[in-house]
Amino acid sequence: MGFKITKNKKTRYDSIDWNNLRFGVYFSDHIFISRYKDGKWDGGEIMPYGEMPMEPGLCTLHYGQTIFEGLKAFRRVDGKGANLFRGDMNAKRLNRSASLVCIPNYDVPTLIDGMKELIKIDNKFIPNQKGQSLYLRPVVFGSGNFLGVTASSEYMLIVMTSPVASYYAAGLNPVKIMVSDDHVRAVKGGVGAAKTAANYAASLYAGMDAHKKGFSQVLWLDGVNRKDIDEVGAMNIMFVIDGELITPSLEKGTVLAGVTRDTVLTLAREWGMKVTERNISIDEVTEAHKNGKLQEAFGTGTAAVISPVGQLTYKGNDMIINDMKIGPVSQKFYDTITGIQYGEIDDKHNWNIHVTF
Numbered sequence: 001m002g003f004k005i006t007k008n009k010k011t012r013y014d015s016i017d018w019n020n021l022r023f024g025v026y027f028s029d030h031i032f033i034s035r036y037k038d039g040k041w042d043g044g045e046i047m048p049y050g051e052m053p054m055e056p057g058l059c060t061l062h063y064g065q066t067i068f069e070g071l072k073a074f075r076r077v078d079g080k081g082a083n084l085f086r087g088d089m090n091a092k093r094l095n096r097s098a099s100l101v102c103i104p105n106y107d108v109p110t111l112i113d114g115m116k117e118l119i120k121i122d123n124k125f126i127p128n129q130k131g132q133s134l135y136l137r138p139v140v141f142g143s144g145n146f147l148g149v150t151a152s153s154e155y156m157l158i159v160m161t162s163p164v165a166s167y168y169a170a171g172l173n174p175v176k177i178m179v180s181d182d183h184v185r186a187v188k189g190g191v192g193a194a195k196t197a198a199n200y201a202a203s204l205y206a207g208m209d210a211h212k213k214g215f216s217q218v219l220w221l222d223g224v225n226r227k228d229i230d231e232v233g234a235m236n237i238m239f240v241i242d243g244e245l246i247t248p249s250l251e252k253g254t255v256l257a258g259v260t261r262d263t264v265l266t267l268a269r270e271w272g273m274k275v276t277e278r279n280i281s282i283d284e285v286t287e288a289h290k291n292g293k294l295q296e297a298f299g300t301g302t303a304a305v306i307s308p309v310g311q312l313t314y315k316g317n318d319m320i321i322n323d324m325k326i327g328p329v330s331q332k333f334y335d336t337i338t339g340i341q342y343g344e345i346d347d348k349h350n351w352n353i354h355v356t357f
Ligand code: COI
Pocket: 069, 070, 071, 233, 234, 235, 301, 302, 303, 304
């Protein structure tokens, strides 16, 4: 490892309301930072979290050349440090997102080492409670100052960490989701598969509308026919129809290749479930609901983990799923994944990166 480390002078620990932890509102003491200039990344260093000087000409503010990731470290139940869950997969996805918006790739082992060092140095910020974790947010952005639509020649990678509770205030309780048929998030040939700011900005208008109507999130349909299901934005979507686990395939390029999505599909196949990654339309889901075959729907994501969907509303039709209760399939995925993450269940896939401190 051997990163240069500059420690902060005053800890942020005491400013955190540990009894009312929420998602993404508190930050730990340090960041990992690396800079790209003259065609190469530097080796990276650890610095105090804090304000950063910025010029109004910062290209990312104008053209959104930025990507991010989200991953979590969990305090192990045996007291032996923390587990960083599937960090390698997130690091590789960061580079796939980078390529889609012309950001130079970052060395995967260096990023993993930087994140491990950050977890070590700020280990007191890893919450003790089950359901809580230390969220790591790597972000990479063009740091050049210029006007003109072109890729930056300078970049910054920053990893910050944030002690978090559930993403949804409802926790594991089922959420209500509105299917958008007038706004779209991504189109084939666009950047829907990248974790880039544009996709989230594109989701805000419909998201606010959904919130006003009492929904937690929006389910996005394909941008052309507005029929095939894409994803929720903060999570991928899965359906259990007549015993089969179905999720939109990644091939169309409008869906993020979720790490929790992959975890669920891997477990489901091992458990002998019938698993299908394919196009699934909102009409098929509506029909399955009408025929009593839609047993469960749930979202998967690092922040959301497993988020059961209790209601899906499409063109004014409220589809209540599993009586608004957590279904057995969602519960089993949640229990197994969190069990592995906290070190309660054998990690036979080597998904955890063990960080000792
Ligand atoms: C994550 O699941 O980590 C995400 O990045 C979703 C985010 C929009 C909170």
